[in-house]
Amino acid sequence: MTIKTVILAAGKGSRMKSKRPKVLHKIAAKPMLQWVAESVANLNSELVVVYGHGGEAVKKSLPTFQVNWAEQVEQLGTGHAVQQAIPYISTDDTVLILYGDVPLIQESTLQLMVKACNSKTMSLLTVKLDQPTGYGRIVRKNNKVTKIVEQKDATPEELLINEVNTGIMAVNGGLLKGWLAALKNNNAQAEYYLTDIIEMAVNDGVAIETIQPSNKYEVQGVNSTAQLNELERYQQSVHAEYFMQQGVTLADANRFDVRGEVKKLGSDIFIDCNVLLEGAISIGSEVSIGPNCVISNAIIDDNVTIKANSVLEDCIIGSNSDVGPFARIRPGTKLGSDTKVGNFVEIKKTNLGNGSKVSHLSYIGDAEIGQEVNIGAGTITCNYDGVNKYTTTIESGAFIGSDTQLVAPVTVGKNATIAAGTTLTKNAPEGVLTLSRAKQVTFKNWKRTNKE
Ligand code: UD1
Ligand code: MG
Numbered sequence: 484m485t486i487k488t489v490i491l492a493a494g495k496g497s498r499m500k501s502k503r504p505k506v507l508h509k510i511a512a513k514p515m516l517q518w519v520a521e522s523v524a525n526l527n528s529e530l531v532v533v534y535g536h537g538g539e540a541v542k543k544s545l546p547t548f549q550v551n552w553a554e555q556v557e558q559l560g561t562g563h564a565v566q567q568a569i570p571y572i573s574t575d576d577t578v579l580i581l582y583g584d585v586p587l588i589q590e591s592t593l594q595l596m597v598k599a600c601n602s603k604t605m606s607l608l609t610v611k612l613d614q615p616t617g618y619g620r621i622v623r624k625n626n627k628v629t630k631i632v633e634q635k636d637a638t639p640e641e642l643l644i645n646e647v648n649t650g651i652m653a654v655n656g657g658l659l660k661g662w663l664a665a666l667k668n669n670n671a672q673a674e675y676y677l678t679d680i681i682e683m684a685v686n687d688g689v690a691i692e693t694i695q696p697s698n699k700y701e702v703q704g705v706n707s708t709a710q711l712n713e714l715e716r717y718q719q720s721v722h723a724e725y726f727m728q729q730g731v732t733l734a735d736a737n738r739f740d741v742r743g744e745v746k747k748l749g750s751d752i753f754i755d756c757n758v759l760l761e762g763a764i765s766i767g768s769e770v771s772i773g774p775n776c777v778i779s780n781a782i783i784d785d786n787v788t789i790k791a792n793s794v795l796e797d798c799i800i801g802s803n804s805d806v807g808p809f810a811r812i813r814p815g816t817k818l819g820s821d822t823k824v825g826n827f828v829e830i831k832k833t834n835l836g837n838g839s840k841v842s843h844l845s846y847i848g849d850a851e852i853g854q855e856v857n858i859g860a861g862t863i864t865c866n867y868d869g870v871n872k873y874t875t876t877i878e879s880g881a882f883i884g885s886d887t888q889l890v891a892p893v894t895v896g897k898n899a900t901i902a903a904g905t906t907l908t909k910n911a912p913e914g915v916l917t918l919s920r921a922k923q924v925t926f927k928n929w930k931r932t933n934k935e
Contacts, residue, residue: 486528486597487576487656489568490519492583493535493555498706504537506583507544508711511718512742512761515705516541518586520548525590526597528579531568560674561650562666569660576656577601580677585704587714588651592696600653604690607681608651610702611695618647619678621693628691631678635671648678649702658689726754734774749785773807781812784820801837819854836879848872849891853879859903861886878913 496505506516520530531551534541535558542552553567565580572578577600579593592608599606607628609621619631620641631648632641662680670676684691696702700717703710723736726745731752733739738756745760749768758772762780766772770783773791782799789795790807797814800806804822815832818824822835825842833847836854841847843860849872850864862883864875873891877883881895884903895901896913904920911917 485573485576486523486526486579487531487568487572488523488526488528488579488581489531489533489565489572490516490581490583491533491561491564491650492516492541493533493558493564493567494584495536495558496584496706499708499711501708504541505705507537507540508705508708510586510711510715511722511740514544515586516544516583519581519583519588520545520550522588522590523579523581523593526579526593529571531571532583533564533567560668560672561677562663562675562679565659565677566663566666566675569663572656572660574655574657574660575602577653578656578659579653580651582650582704584706585650585702587700587703587718589697589701592694592701593651595694596651596653599692599694600655602655602658603688604692605652605654605658605684606692606694608649608696608702609646609693610649610699611646612699613645615642615645615647619650620644621646621648627685628681628693629685630682633670633672633676633678649696650677650704651702654680654684658684658687743779755791767802776807813848847875850875850877852877853881853897855879856881856883858883859885859887863888865890884918 492506494505499505499508507514510518530548531553533553533555535555551571555564555567577597579597581588596606596608617634619633620637621628621644622630622632622641662683665683666675666679668675681691700714703714705711705714719740722741723733723739726733729748730750731748731754734755739754739758741760743760743762743764745764747765749766751769752766753771755772755774757775759777764778765782767783767785769786772789775792776789777794779796781795784800784802786803787800788805793807793810795812798812798816800818801820801822803820804818806824809826810824811829813831816830818835819837821838823840823842824830827844828841829846831848833850833852835852838854839852839856841858845858845862846864848864849866851874856877865888866872866875875889875891876894878895878897880898882900884901884905886904887901888906890908893907894910896911898914899911900916901907901911902916902918905918
């Protein structure tokens with residue numbers, strides 16, 4: 484038996500009021516369609532995605548998955564959509580049908596669906612809602628499911644039913660093929676309803692086993708940006724919950740967002756309000772992250788303090804280091820241990836050796852900096868001549884006076900001192916003082932011109 488997962492993703496999503504295909508709208512920075520594909524990643528199933536609107540963009544959205552793409556040129560209903568996947572389905576397959584706009588479905592629920600499905604039983608995911616309006620209702624007789632009736636086709640009594648169809652089902656491939664071929668569109672919406680196969684199953688003596696999701700968000704669909712936001716906030720609460728389970732202290736679980744994958748969390752981590760973590764993140768023990776920090780693809784070692792309003796991207800922060808407030812760490816930067824990058828410092832593609840400090844108002848780009856180097860306030864690496872980028876090398880123990888410009892390529896030798904205000908255009912030898920500075924003069928007899 485092979486499991487074939489059919490994801491319906493052809494809908495336009497007009498209510499999103501967006502040019503982007505609905506299933507490419509994101510939750511925690513990941514397209515909804517990818518959430519759905521990932522929910523079956525451990526099921527060992529083959530994917531068939533039925534696409535229509537925004538075809539090329541949708542097809543590009545699952546680069547890491549092996550997908551059979553089935554185009555639905557005209558959207559004639561959910562049954563018609565599944566028909567497009569039929570060429571990929573064999574008689575003895577178990578077919579799991581998912582919606583591309585129901586992104587938070589859980590693998591554990593789908594495992595139950597697949598397990599309950601065989602050639603004599605199909606499984607249907609249903610949920611009881613206080614507000615069932617709009618959904619297909621699950622009609623039962625003597626407690627057994629007899630059919631699904633859509634909102635627009637339902638009688639007043641049927642509209643009172645609060646058990647609804649989530650749309651998610653698992654069904655034997657051979658049975659599905661037969662039933663789909665028999666679908667008719669003589670209903671209120673003149674559509675081929677997938678839900679009509681339930682009545683056909685009952686007529687063929689196939690049992691309908693209903694399964695419920697573990698929470699309502701699993702089966703919540705997205706039709707508007709407001710509904711997208713509801714799931715975003717729910718998913719972020721799941722992330723916050725996970726962090727707290729790992730012992731992280733969050734100043735405010737409602738003002739903390741993760742848009743990526745957390746690789747490592749040490750102990751005694753404190754995260755202040757409005758922190759955003761993106762991409763792959765590792766955080767060591769005894770780390771404190773101040774308010775309003777944005778941290779993307781970073782490895783943060785033990786005992787690091789990142790102060791308020793710092794932005795870190797594609798970088799490694801060594802242990803016992805201090806970053807910020809208002810620091811900008813750009814891609815390709817590696818701070819050694821016991822380093823300091825202070826306020827209003829921008830640092831890019833730079834190795835800052837152990838114990839080195841850039842405390843105030845500097846731009847350091849394309850630099851190789853040794854250990855125990857002190858870089859004074861206002862220092863700038865002039866790394867770009869308008870065409871090419873060049874490296875600045877500062878060897879261990881060097882002291883760079885404030886307001887120095889290092890015109891790269893240039894090297895400052897070991898233990899060298901560069902006096903404040905220097906524009907360094909040639910290498911500075913090790914161990915001695917180098918300065919470039921106009922001589923200071925005082926004009927003793929000079930007087931200001933007075934106003935008449
Ligand atoms: C469908 C179900 C309804 C269920 C509800 C749950 C049918 C007839 N009705 O209704 O019982 O309660 O979902 O949300 O199945 N799609 C296509 N091609 C189409 C039509 C739809 O790919 O031709 C896709 C949509 O993009 C969407 C999904 O199928 O992802 C469901 O379609 P939608 O139009 O939202 O169905 P509902 O009317 O909500
Ligand atoms: Mg819908």
